[in-house]
Amino acid sequence: MNEIQKKIISLKKERGALILSHYYQALPVQDISDAVGDSFALAKLAQKAEQDIIILCGVRFMAESAKILNPGKTVYLPFEAAGCPMADMICPDDVLSLRRKYPKAAVVCYVNSSAAVKAVSDICCTSSSAEAIVRSLPNRQIIFVPDRNLGAYVAKKVPEKEIILFEGYCPIHNGVSPEDAVAAKKASPEACLLVHPECRPDVLAHADYIGSTAGILDYARNTDAKEMIIGTEIGVYDILKRELPEKKFLMVKDEFVCPDMKKTELEDVLACLEGKRSPIELPENEMLGAKASLERMVSIG
Secondary structure (H helix, E strand, C coil), X not given: CCHHHHHHHHHHHHHCXXXXXXXXXXXXXXXXXXXXXXXXXXXXXXXXXXXXXXXXXXXXXXXXXXXXXXXXXXXXXXXXXXXXXXXXXXXXXXXXXXXXXXXXXXXXXXXXXXXXXXXXXXXXXXXXXXXXXXXXCCXXXXXXXCEHHHHHHHHHXXXXXXXXXXXXXXXXXXXXXXXXXXXXXXXXXXXXXXXXXXXXXXHHCCCCEECXXXXXXXXXXXXXXXXXXXXXXXXHHHHHHHHCCCCEEEECCCCCCCCCCCCCCHHHHHHHHCCCCCCCCCCHHHHHHHHHHHHHXXXXX
């Protein structure tokens, strides 16, 4: 552990702060965190946090969710410009337009979205809870925003529902092609291919396992397979390579990196603890609407 990590841990205790990190964060940032998880796990931890300060090492929508679920806390996003290209693809007017077109539909909003979009949705979901949440709704028609790939995956799993897709996507996961999947499996024929449902349907067709970030990690830890191809952001590969040196891990393609997730550095976390960052603030109407959608997700998930 280096000096800046030691300083962060000392200040964290002194100031009564909780540091939460997404699996896609760099390992040195994960190492000073109180918990590391996927979006759903981080949302639950933020909601139950007793500490006065929450530092969310991830991207903006995650820090917004932490603030919404625990509004009395001071919430920081260490690198304030860490955003999500998928979240930027949709705005509240897009959701309201779909509501007018499909008045009997419920709106399921993937957490990779802004507080403003969550506020005009009925319920949020994560990749691990999307299927269960869609099944739980009485509506036959479901407007699924913003990720068309996750929505298409859920549509296959829940054929009794009519899933209306918005044309958003994660540029990082959507950048994987079926040719990438075929080439990776051809190069390592004994390896299992583990893929996140944010990838395209024609990539999922080649997968041996499809699951959330946490699901991929759990599968890799528990399977008897000794060789695996990772079909999600490289942060998962980094975790598994360090944690399970007896197994062989490969990436489905080179440069499978979320630039926004990698923006957070230890100096940014330290700046939050030293009061050199501005906390997350949201309009009251967004807070109330988004809180209802997020709380419904947490209660079902």
